[in-house]
Amino acid sequence: xxxxxxxxxxxxxxxxxxxxxxxxxxxxxxxxxxxxxxxxxxxxxxxxxxxxxxxxxxxxxxxxxxxxxxxxxxxxxxxxxxxxxxxxxxxxxxxxxxxxxxxxxxxxxxxxxxxxxxxxxxxxxxxxxxxxxxxxxxxxxxxxxxxxxxxxxxxxxxxxxxxxxxxxxxxxxxxxxxxxxxxxxxxxxxxxxxxxxxxxxxxxxxxxxxxxxxxxxxxxxxxxxxxxxxxxxxxxx
Amino acid sequence: xxxxxxxxxxxxxxxxxxxxxxxxxxxxxxxxxxxxxxxxxxxxxxxxxxxxxxxxxxxxxxxxxxxxxxxxxxxxxxxxxxxxxxxxxxxxxxxxxxxxxxxxxxxxxxxxxxxxxxxxxxxxxxxxxxxxxxxxxxxxxxxxxxxxxxxxxxxxxxxxxxxxxxxxxxxxxxxxxxxxxxxxxxxxxxxxxxxxxxxxxxxxxxxxxxxxxxxxxxxxxxxxxxxxxxxxxxxxxxxxxxxxxxxxxxxxxxxxxxxxxxxxxxxxxxxxxxxxxxxxxxxxxxxxxxxxxxxxxxxxxxxxxxxxxxxxxxxxxxxxxxxxxxxxxxxxxxxxxxxxxxxxxxxxxxxxxxxxxxxxxxxxxxxxxxxxxxxxxxxxxxxxxxxxxxxxxxxxxxxxxxxxxxxxxxxxxxxxxxxxxxxxxxxxxxxxxxxxxxxxxxxxxxxxxxxxxxxxxxxxxxxxxxxxxxxxxxxxxxxxxxxxxxxxxxxxxxxxxxxxxxxxxxxxxxxxxxxxxxxxxxxxxxxxxxxxxxxxxxxxxxxxxxxxxxxxxxxxxxxxxxxxxxxxxxxxxxxxxxxxxxxxxxxxxxxxxxxxxxxxxxxxxxxxxxxxxxxxxxxxxxxxxxxxxxxxxxxxxxxxxxxxxxxxxxxxxxxxxxxxxxxxxxxxxxxxxxxxxxxxxxxxxxxxxxxxxxxxxxxxxxxxxxxxxxxxxxxxxxxxxxxxxxxxxxxxxxx
Ligand code: SF4
Numbered sequence: 001x002x003x004x005x006x007x008x009x010x011x012x013x014x015x016x017x018x019x020x021x022x023x024x025x026x027x028x029x030x031x032x033x034x035x036x037x038x039x040x041x042x043x044x045x046x047x048x049x050x051x052x053x054x055x056x057x058x059x060x061x062x063x064x065x066x067x068x069x070x071x072x073x074x075x076x077x078x079x080x081x082x083x084x085x086x087x088x089x090x091x092x093x094x095x096x097x098x099x100x101x102x103x104x105x106x107x108x109x110x111x112x113x114x115x116x117x118x119x120x121x122x123x124x125x126x127x128x129x130x131x132x133x134x135x136x137x138x139x140x141x142x143x144x145x146x147x148x149x150x151x152x153x154x155x156x157x158x159x160x161x162x163x164x165x166x167x168x169x170x171x172x173x174x175x176x177x178x179x180x181x182x183x184x185x186x187x188x189x190x191x192x193x194x195x196x197x198x199x200x201x202x203x204x205x206x207x208x209x210x211x212x213x214x215x216x217x218x219x220x221x222x223x224x225x226x227x228x229x230x231x232x233x234x235x236x237x
Numbered sequence: 238x239x240x241x242x243x244x245x246x247x248x249x250x251x252x253x254x255x256x257x258x259x260x261x262x263x264x265x266x267x268x269x270x271x272x273x274x275x276x277x278x279x280x281x282x283x284x285x286x287x288x289x290x291x292x293x294x295x296x297x298x299x300x301x302x303x304x305x306x307x308x309x310x311x312x313x314x315x316x317x318x319x320x321x322x323x324x325x326x327x328x329x330x331x332x333x334x335x336x337x338x339x340x341x342x343x344x345x346x347x348x349x350x351x352x353x354x355x356x357x358x359x360x361x362x363x364x365x366x367x368x369x370x371x372x373x374x375x376x377x378x379x380x381x382x383x384x385x386x387x388x389x390x391x392x393x394x395x396x397x398x399x400x401x402x403x404x405x406x407x408x409x410x411x412x413x414x415x416x417x418x419x420x421x422x423x424x425x426x427x428x429x430x431x432x433x434x435x436x437x438x439x440x441x442x443x444x445x446x447x448x449x450x451x452x453x454x455x456x457x458x459x460x461x462x463x464x465x466x467x468x469x470x471x472x473x474x475x476x477x478x479x480x481x482x483x484x485x486x487x488x489x490x491x492x493x494x495x496x497x498x499x500x501x502x503x504x505x506x507x508x509x510x511x512x513x514x515x516x517x518x519x520x521x522x523x524x525x526x527x528x529x530x531x532x533x534x535x536x537x538x539x540x541x542x543x544x545x546x547x548x549x550x551x552x553x554x555x556x557x558x559x560x561x562x563x564x565x566x567x568x569x570x571x572x573x574x575x576x577x578x579x580x581x582x583x584x585x586x587x588x589x590x591x592x593x594x595x596x597x598x599x600x601x602x603x604x605x606x607x608x609x610x611x612x613x614x615x616x617x618x619x620x621x622x623x624x625x626x627x628x629x630x631x632x633x634x635x636x637x638x639x640x641x642x643x644x645x646x647x648x649x650x651x652x653x654x655x656x657x658x659x660x661x662x663x664x665x666x667x668x669x670x671x672x673x674x675x676x677x678x679x680x681x682x683x684x685x686x687x688x689x690x691x692x693x694x695x696x697x698x699x700x701x702x703x704x705x706x707x708x709x710x711x712x713x714x715x716x717x718x719x720x721x722x723x724x725x726x727x728x729x730x731x732x733x734x735x736x737x738x739x740x741x742x743x744x745x746x747x748x749x750x751x752x753x754x755x756x757x758x759x760x761x762x763x764x765x766x767x768x769x770x771x772x773x774x775x776x777x778x779x780x781x782x783x784x785x786x787x788x789x790x791x792x793x794x795x796x797x798x799x800x801x802x803x804x805x806x807x808x809x810x811x812x813x814x815x816x817x818x819x820x821x822x823x824x825x826x827x828x829x830x831x832x833x834x835x836x837x838x839x840x841x842x843x844x845x846x847x848x849x850x851x852x853x854x855x856x857x858x859x860x861x862x863x864x865x866x867x868x869x870x871x872x873x874x875x876x877x878x879x880x881x882x883x884x885x886x887x888x889x890x891x892x893x894x895x896x897x898x899x900x901x902x903x904x905x906x907x908x909x910x911x912x913x914x915x916x917x918x919x920x921x922x923x924x925x926x927x928x929x930x931x932x933x934x935x936x937x938x939x940x941x942x943x944x945x946x947x948x949x950x951x952x953x954x955x956x957x958x959x960x961x962x963x964x965x966x967x968x969x970x971x972x
Contacts, residue, residue: 039240040247047251055259063264093286100284145281146274184271191267195260 060195064179064188070135071128072120075170086162086170098151101137104128138178140189141166141206148237158218167203211235285309291318291798293728293740294332295675295721296859298394298420299323299462300730300738301332302798305722305745312336312722312745317464322738322801323730324464330865331855332464337862338720339749343704343935345717346750355693356711365753365761368716373765375697376410379669380766385411385634387667391655392417393675393858396729398786399756401620402774403674406759409627409773410766411634414668416641416655418676418857419586419960421579422732423653427957428592429613430650432533432600432818437613437810439596440735441575443469445609448571449480450564452505452578452595456480456490458852459582461733479571481564483508486849486882486924487917488581498564499919502847503963504554505578506830508561509594511550514541515565516601522569523603526817533818537597540826555919573609574602577733580963581850584681584857584927586656588954588961590830593819600817612735615808619727619739620786625773640666641958648958656951656960659684662691670697673708674755675718676858680707680931683962684905685947701755706860707933718755723748725783726756727794729806737807740799754779829956842966844887846903847924848945856928863937872913873926879942880913882924883969888914891969898972901925901943903965905950908943909972923967 082088089102107129114125128135143149154160162170179188191197192205199205202214256262275281285308294301294315302321306314315335317328338344348368353359363371379388390407392400395417404415425439443449443466454460457470470493473480482494483505491497500508516522517538527534547558568574576598578591596611604610627635640661643651659682662668671692682688692698692711700712703720718724722745729739756779763774776782784791790805803809820826853868855861866874873880881901883893893899895914900907901923910925918924929942954961 039244043244043248044251044254047248047253048255049251051252051255051261052259055256055261059259059261059264063268095287097287099286144271144275181268183265183268184275185277186271191264195264197260197263 056195063182065182067138067178067180069138069175069178071124072174074174075172077173079170090162092152092156096152096156098155101139104132104134107135138180138187140176140178140187142187143190143206144184144186146236148235164202165206167201208235282313283308283311285311290743290745292722292745293726293742293798294328294335295726295728295742296331296335296338296855297329297459297463297857298730298732299329299332299464300728300732300734300740301328301462301464302740303328303332303335307745310746312339318798321740321799322736323462323734323740325468327464327468329459329463329467330853330868331859331862334862334864335722337864338704338859339722339746341862341935343706343860343933344720344750345703345705345709345715345752348717348751349715351713355713358710360715363714365716365751368714369758369761369765371714372699372716373762375670376762376766380410380630383630383633384667384669385630386413386637387669388412388672389414389416389640389658389668389670390672390674391658391676391678392672394418395653396617396731397727398620398783399726399759399779400674401622402756402759402779402782403672405622405625405773406763406770408635409625409631409770411627411631413635413637413639413644414641416653416658418678418681419584419654419656421583421586421592423651424579424586424589424592424957424959426652427589427650427959428596431589432593432596433613433810433812433816434818435613435810436652437615438731438807439733440612440614440731440737440809441577441733442609442612442735443575443577443733444472445573446473446575446604447478447573447609448568448575449473449478450568450574450576450598451480451482451484451490451494452509452576452591453482453484453580454490454577454583455488455581455850455852456482457493458488458490458850460490460577460579461583462730463582463852465734479567481567485847485919485922487915488849489852492917498556498560501553501555501919502845502922506588506591506594507545507550507553508556509576509578509591509598510541510545510830511547511554511561512565512568513537513594513597513601514545514550515547515562516569516598517542519566519569521566522601526600526603526605527819533820536826537819540820540830544827544830568598569602573604573607575599575604575609575611581848581927582856583732584850585683585848585963586954586959586961587963589957589959590954591961593829596817597819600819605817606812613810613812614731614735614737615810617729617731617737617739617805617807619788619790619805622786623775626769627773628769631769640668643958647955651958654958655682657953657958658682659688659691660951662694663687668695670699671695673698673700673702673712675701677702677706677708677860679711680933680944681857681946683946683960684950685944686905687950701758702858703752704860705933706858707931710933716755716758717750717752718758719744719748719752722746723752724754725780727783727787731807735809736801736803737809738799738801739794739806741794743795743798756782831955839966842903842968843921844967844969845922845964846901846945846948846967847918847922847964848927848949849924851926851928854926854928860931860934860938861928863935866937866941872915874929874942875911877941878911879908879925879929880911881969882913882915882918883922884918884920885914885916886920887922887969888912890920892971893969900970900972901948901967902970903948903967905965906947908948910943910969912969922964923969 091099093099114122190206288307290305292303294303301324302318304316304318305312317324317326319326347362349360350363352361390403407415426436429437457467480494481496482491483498483500484491485502547561551558576595578595599611638645641654641657642648643654698712700709700715701718702709703718709715721742726742728742731737760774763770790800793800893912897912899912901910925945927945930944931938949965951960952962
């Protein structure tokens, strides 16, 4: 059932439609005679596609430099030989603070001498252990200096797994290249491998929103972490 | 169909559309935010393991214990050591800033030999072996000529093993000329020597005192052991202990006191005698304390009763006689009253009469040798090394008179009179080689020109300074010492403490540069010089010497960081009542109490320049670190201009106004200064802070203000040889 109003609308819409078609045709004819109509579309597409390629393919290559770790490292091999999982080497100090990447002295406990015939091991012992030089490891998960993060609170108190944030790095047999953001100097792993910022796993990104997401879920708070009282200063001291 | 402008427009639009759908704008926006928040060139402290190292601060004679926080191998913060008997967790501004001395740009990084003219700042780097053999060769030549006594050493302190090694070196070598930088300790030592018959420090149990009468001492401005004094001051506040400050200028100490009594500068001794007069006249003194030494007391009594009535003292000091009467009664009737002297931080000596008069007050009220009172404290007893053998030249040399005259003739009561050093050298006493240890005499002795002239006359100067200070700049060879955070050393704190403490400085970090412990260097020089000097130093290195010297206390020192065991640290001498001889061995008491004034023309110089000490400006061996200089008020230092304090009345009389520039003239020199009007200074005085006007050091310190030592001179106290100057005649002329 239609009301008179509806009819009026329908008619006027129809009329409008015809007019639009007519005028479009008009333009088309006119352009075809003397204008570069096809080229315009083509150029639009070229521009569009080119910048998509630049943005999605070339830009990431330009933005991130690829660096090799000073020595390669096999996590699987090491996890097999220790009793206490990640914490065997990534220790918590006596005062509760987290030590992060092991110091040379820890490694040297076992690696005074070259074991096996891995060339990487040879480099490690000769260049670092023998010279008592700390290995300048590149830390994939290093947060900017303005972020205060306590491993103790997350691991010891909240009982979180290393994997939740760091992924299955313990299952890797070699170290992936470290991709450094040329602008900020931080690791690519903070933003995440995917340029879209979309993550599949909890460890794919380590931006503030990712912290917030988990905090919201775990604490059941509706409001975002940022708007909570004192919230900023919990992590940004 | 042809390609025209619109195609390119379309290309641009397509590009823009594609760009919007690419990560470039969004990612770049985020990255630039991170970039601008954390500029990559902003230094970020490295993360690491936090540890603490217990050590001791040597930046002033205070002897505080410190606890240094480290992240991995880097020292990041100095804190006061909890439980340390001197400072119990407290720390001062200077102590807190010690890391800037450790890591700062002014370190001497390797041994240096002068290449250009003295003071020109041209150096060549040499090895330690070259440096040591060069010094040893010079010493050898001097000895060959039989002039061993022309070797001298100026040290910042004479306590502890390192100064003791230097002193021992000089002694075996054949020179009596081991000097320490002048301070009020010299005056207390002489006063004790006269009134007790032996050289000792004076210690004060100020924490338990019941009334504090301070004759210009900067109670909270660095007198004695500064952190301890600040703590004592708070405890007085809490307990309602009365503090009276007698001083021509409203210093911070005066402002915090219960009562400030402005006094004509240099007449503090007369006030003390006036108080003694009232105390004796009203029989408020402790009989048992003064009577056993009766003869001395009677002479003293007669002198003060006849010459120092409140009436006459009012004329000398400018203090109303009623005030004098009331103060004397207040002081004598209080429980455990203590009188102390030593102007400001006690870096100047003052006249002997002043110390004797102030000590007399303590003796009169009998507050000696008991809780809340005054003690005689011997030098630390733990340094007991075997006797040494010297050769004929050495034995003859050590018997010669000291360059500064201390210990002989009319200076017989004194141990060290470094204030006389420059004058003696300039008037012909030969010094052929000078060691300078942990001190900066070219900067911090009064009458800079005189000191510089003296230095010019010394053919070979060896500086052990860790820093390129004014003295190091004026030396021939620099053998840089580790700074205190890099070395082991015993640190006896005796500055005004009634219970001395010996702390252990120990390396917080490993040496940052090619420096060597001065203790090791003097051992190496001794070895190179050969027998018999070498034989007097049987230790392999300084560490062995230190551990051996500390003996069974080493363990405790190492574990706790300090020892306050009286058997080890220093002997507090038991003084029986009456032991103090108020007039001492001085035959003519009136000489003791004759005011010493410079005789300059009062017309040309109608005003007096008064140096003062500030807690925020270091004025000894250590130059004020950047953190500390930042805290200096702009009424003291503005840009590069130094401000002098004058009373508004003085300003009016001299046509000056606040902030105007003026030329400050004294018989010693002149300087351009800015004027700060201050009601808290007596008219006729011009006050200037010590510790500014460095020509050496970094850009934070060099060239800021004027070194007041360039404008003042020394005035010898005829009774003791001490430098009795408290200021100098001056004029302030509008620039
Ligand atoms: S008072 Fe003296 S010893 Fe104590 S922390 Fe300050 S500078 Fe160091």
